Amino acid sequence: xxxxxxxxxxxxxxxxxxxxxxxxxxxxxxxxxxxxxxxxxxxxxxxxxxxxxxxxxxxxxxxxxxxxxxxxxxxxxxxxxxxxxxxxxxxxxxxxxxxxxxxxxxxxxxxxxxxxxxxxxxxxxxxxxxxxxxxxxxxxxxxxxxxxxxxxxxxxxxxxxxxxxxxxxxxxxxxxxxxxxxxxxxxxxxxxxxxxxxxxxxxxxxxxxxxxxxxxxxxxxxxxxxxxxxxxxxxxxxxxxxxxxxxxxxxxxxxxxxxxxxxxxxxxxxxxxxxxxxxxxxxxxxxxxxxxxxxxxxxxxxxxxxxxxxxxxxxxxxxxxxxxxxxxxxxxxxxxxxxxxxxxxxxxxxxxxxxxxxxxxxxxxxxxxxxxxxxxxxxxxxxxxxxxxxxxxxxxxxxxxxxxxxxxxxxxxxxxxx
Numbered sequence: 001x002x003x004x005x006x007x008x009x010x011x012x013x014x015x016x017x018x019x020x021x022x023x024x025x026x027x028x029x030x031x032x033x034x035x036x037x038x039x040x041x042x043x044x045x046x047x048x049x050x051x052x053x054x055x056x057x058x059x060x061x062x063x064x065x066x067x068x069x070x071x072x073x074x075x076x077x078x079x080x081x082x083x084x085x086x087x088x089x090x091x092x093x094x095x096x097x098x099x100x101x102x103x104x105x106x107x108x109x110x111x112x113x114x115x116x117x118x119x120x121x122x123x124x125x126x127x128x129x130x131x132x133x134x135x136x137x138x139x140x141x142x143x144x145x146x147x148x149x150x151x152x153x154x155x156x157x158x159x160x161x162x163x164x165x166x167x168x169x170x171x172x173x174x175x176x177x178x179x180x181x182x183x184x185x186x187x188x189x190x191x192x193x194x195x196x197x198x199x200x201x202x203x204x205x206x207x208x209x210x211x212x213x214x215x216x217x218x219x220x221x222x223x224x225x226x227x228x229x230x231x232x233x234x235x236x237x238x239x240x241x242x243x244x245x246x247x248x249x250x251x252x253x254x255x256x257x258x259x260x261x262x263x264x265x266x267x268x269x270x271x272x273x274x275x276x277x278x279x280x281x282x283x284x285x286x287x288x289x290x291x292x293x294x295x296x297x298x299x300x301x302x303x304x305x306x307x308x309x310x311x312x313x314x315x316x317x318x319x320x321x322x323x324x325x326x327x328x329x330x331x332x333x334x335x336x337x338x339x340x341x342x343x344x345x346x347x348x349x350x351x352x353x354x355x356x357x358x359x360x361x362x363x364x365x366x367x368x369x370x371x372x373x374x375x376x377x378x379x380x381x382x383x384x385x386x387x388x389x390x391x392x393x394x395x396x397x398x399x400x401x402x403x404x405x406x407x408x409x410x411x412x413x414x415x416x417x418x
Contacts, residue, residue: 023154023155023156023158023162023164024152024153024154024155024164025153025164025166026055026151026152026153026166027055027109027150027151027152027153027166027168028166028168029151029168030055030148030149030150030151031109031111031112031147031148031149031150031151032109032110032111032112032168032169032170033108033109033151033153033166033167033168033169033170034106034107034108034109034123034166034167034169034170034171035050035052035106035107035153035155035164035165035166035167036104036105036106036107036123036164036165036166036167037050037104037105037106037155037158037162037163037164037165038102038103038104038162038163038165039097039102039103039104039105039158039159040102041100041101041102041314043158043159044099044159045097045099045157045158045159046070046071046097046099046157047068047069047070047097047157048067048068048069048070048097048105048155048156048157048158049066049067049068049155049156049157050066050067050105050106050107050153050154050155051064051065051066051153051154051155051156052064052065052066052107052109052150052151052152052153052154053150053152053154054146054149054150054151054152055149055150055151055152056149057152062080062081063078063079063080063081063142063146064078064079064150065077065078065079065087065109065116065143065146065147065150066079066107067105067107067118069095069096069097069105069118070096070097071096071097071099072091072096073089073090073091073095073096074089074090074091074095074096074097074118074129074130075087075088075089076088076089076116076118076130076131076132078141078143078146080141080142080146085141087116087132087141088116088130088131088132089130090118090129090130092129094120094129094319095118095120095129095130098312098314098316098317100316101312101314101316101317102312102313102314102385103120103121103311103312103314104120104121104122104165104312105118105119105120106118106119106120106123106171108123108170108171109147109150109170110170110171110172111147111148111150113170113172114133114134114136114143114144114147115131115132115133115134115170116131116132116134116147117130117131117132117170117171118130118131119171120311120312121310121311121312121321122311122337122338122339122340123165123167123171123337124171124174124338125171125172125173125174126174126321126322127311127321128171134147153166165337167337173193174338175196175200175338176193176194176195176196177196177307177324177332177333177339178194178195178196178324178326178330178331178332179195179196179197179198179201179209179213179297179331179332179333180195180196180197180198180331181197181198181213182197182198182199185197196333198210198213201333201335202295202335204295204363204364205295205296205297205333205335205363207363208295208296208297208361208362208363209297209331209333211275211361212275212297212299212331212359212361213297213299213331217299217301217359218301219231219301219302219357224400224404226407227400227403227404228302228357229407230403230404230406230407230410231279231355231357231403232354232355233406233407233410234403234406234407235279235281235355240406241402241403241406242259242279242281242403245259245393246258246259246281246284249393257281257284257285258278258279258280258281258284258286259278259279259393259394260276260277260278260391260392260393261276261277261278261279261392261393261394261395261396261399262275262276262277262392262394262395262396263275263276263277263395263396274361274362274363275359275360275361276359276360276361276362276392277301277357277358277359277396277399278357278358278359278360279355279356279357280303280305280344280345280346280355280356280357280358281346281350281355282346282348282349282350282351282352282353282354282355283345283346283348283349283350283353284345284346285343285344285345285346286343286344286345286377287343287377287378287379287380288310288313288318288341288342288343288377288378289313289341289342289343289375289376289377289378289388290313290340290341290375290376290377291334291340291362291375292375292376293336293340293364294336294362294363294364295333295334295335295336295362295363295364296333296334296335296360296361296362296363297331297332297333297360297361298326298331298332298333298334298358298359298360298361299329299330299331299358299359300326300327300328300329300330300331300356300357300358301328301357301358301359302328302354302355302356302357303327303328303346303348303354303355303356303357304325304326304327304328304346304347304348304356305325305326305344305345305346305356305358306323306324306325306326306344306345306346306347307323307324307325307326307332307342307343307344308320308322308323308342308343308344308345309321309322309323309339309341309342310341310342310343311341312341313341313376313377313378313385314378314385315378315383315384315385318378320343325347344358375387375388376388
């Protein structure tokens with residue numbers, strides 16, 4: 001189990017991204033921003049360069065700065081008077097170009113804080129591989145004057161159709177995965193930087209959060225207060241519906257050893273049904289998977305769930321960069337840009353451990369023009385990426401009625417006879 005913990009903070013900004021399928025683009029704000037280039041496994045790239053040039057050539061100091069990464073090194077550099085000077089270099093294996101792996105490479109410019117940063121995967125500080133801090137007093141390369149003028153982004157080595165993403169802010173703080181309501185914020189939470197506020201998430205996440213974050217979204221209900229106890233009984237008892245369904249799924253493909261109970265139909269704005277109750281027996285886990293570039297909110301209804309995050313979806317790189325243990329009542333999120341690739345597991349011991357239940361809800365961004373109706377996952381047996389179309393073991397109404405009937409029969413069997 002990786003010990004790295006994600007950086008957390010009260011996010012002071014909206015999460016915003018601009019997507020371009022081009023080899024060049026412009027930062028919204030001159031002097032700051034992050035450029036990310038996604039290279040598919042079949043791109044055949046051997047070297048990638050992301051260059052930042054003046055937004056208004058001729059009206060600013062001549063020069064550029066950028067990143068060049070290949071199989072031997074990752075180098076941050078600056079150009080002055082036609083000469084290129086190395087600023088920082090990394091030869092660490094995790095910093096290098098992965099030629100046959102789906103991977104994103106990003107370059108972050110922060111002229112206010114005088115930083116140039118390089119990372120792989122999502123645009124998160126935890127995934128930074130190399131950085132350079134501009135000197136404040138002695139600055140022979142003139143970066144202090146050049147950086148505030150930079151705004152033009154140029155990409156070389158990414159093939160005919162580079163997937164360039166531009167973010168208007170640099171990589172400084174990671175949005176905290178734990179989400180809370182504004183009324184729950186305290187001075188201590190702000191000072192400790194341990195949570196994100198729901199209103200600072202993308203609009204799609206805000207809508208989903210408003211639907212499921214309330215105190216009445218829980219398993220127990222007035223007509224069935226023993227719902228959680230009945231589910232645990234059904235999981236642990238041979239011959240009962242959850243036990244038998246899990247036994248059936250254990251022999252299937254993909255390693256999806258948990259139950260999916262859908263609350264409504266596919267409305268066309270999410271991968272599969274937008275609201276899914278997932279039941280995780282003790283010791284169960286999902287494969288490493290993504291979410292089809294959807295936004296999502298996950299709320300824990302019962303027990304605890306371990307969430308591990310990954311920088312890429314590749315059998316060649318299954319190293320988790322961070323994790324969180326979420327308990328009943330906790331809410332977390334994911335977007336196309338943050339926490340999109342993860343693995344969920346119930347860490348309770350298999351022998352006698354309690355199950356976990358989560359409500360997961362999904363929504364594509366309104367600006368999306370094409371939807372991807374699958375979750376991609378790593379098949380551990382075949383060691384390759386496969387596609388999973390979200391399905392359902394039962395509808396929620398059906399599941400609750402069957403569990404309620406099963407529980408009533410069990411309780412009746414325990415009642416003393418007249």
